[in-house]
Amino acid sequence: MGQKSLVSTWHYLVALAAFLLSYFAGLPMPWIIVGVIAVGLLRYAILSKTSKIDAIPGPLVIVLAYVGFMAGFNHFHQSYSMAAIGLITTAYFTFLPNFALIFVGAPLIERTQKNTCIQFILSLVTASVVGVIVNLACYLGIGILFPSGVSSWYAIEPMALVWVLFSLFLLFKYKIGMLKLILLSLAYGFLLFLWRLNKMPMG
Structure with missing residues (x-):
């Protein structure tokens, strides 16, 4: 094509x-x-x-x-x-x-x-x-x-799975607003990125 x-x-x-x-x-x-x-x-x-x-x-x-x-x-x-x-x-x-x-x-x-x-x-x-x-x-x-x-199943990303389950818990248990959940997810992803960045070998 x-x-x-x-x-x-x-x-x-x-x-x-x-x-x-x-x-x-x-x-x-x-x-x-x-x-x-x-x-x-x-x-x-x-x-x-x-x-x-x-x-x-x-x-x-x-x-x-x-x-x-x-x-x-x-x-x-x-x-x-x-x-x-x-x-x-x-x-x-x-x-x-x-x-x-x-x-x-x-x-x-x-x-x-x-x-x-x-x-x-x-x-x-x-x-x-x-x-x-x-x-x-x-x-x-x-x-x-x-x-x-x-x-x-071993290929699953554990940190992503943890956040998906936690997000579902917040949605159904505490009825958290979508905007708050998006901001929390953004913060979680940013912190996870920094954590993995620090774990990367230098050089």
Whole structure:
């Protein structure tokens, strides 16, 4: 697959994410991340698993702009100009179809608010969105818990496992807010990084 195929695939993913953004706000981010990483664009080395994790959590537009920038930067040999084009293209395909569909589709959506059949279909879509988000969480979790690959249970990262279990304890036992948990996780990761840095042999 060549340059044209890569660009076409990227435009398709971003345009579809923008379309879904108009009606199902939670779906595009898992779609674009899983699409870019798991479906095949990883073969072009436009975004690594570490870079992907750095993009989450974050607002949809920021995540997509980040992915677009890294795609242009990495695929075109660290070219900042192509990175800027990737960012602008991503923002364009995210915003323009979104606003157009909102203006065109708003009257139709209003008329279907009391339609029980439509509401039932939307409830199924909501369930599928939850499933996609759970799938994304599992995909990211495996990358964190098994950084060297799922070869066996011995390959698990113990410090990551400890924090995952502690985070679940804080969420379910003390109902800690998501922002606080993110900040705690950031502090834990930073301290873990410093600890491992000090353990590295000098020379």
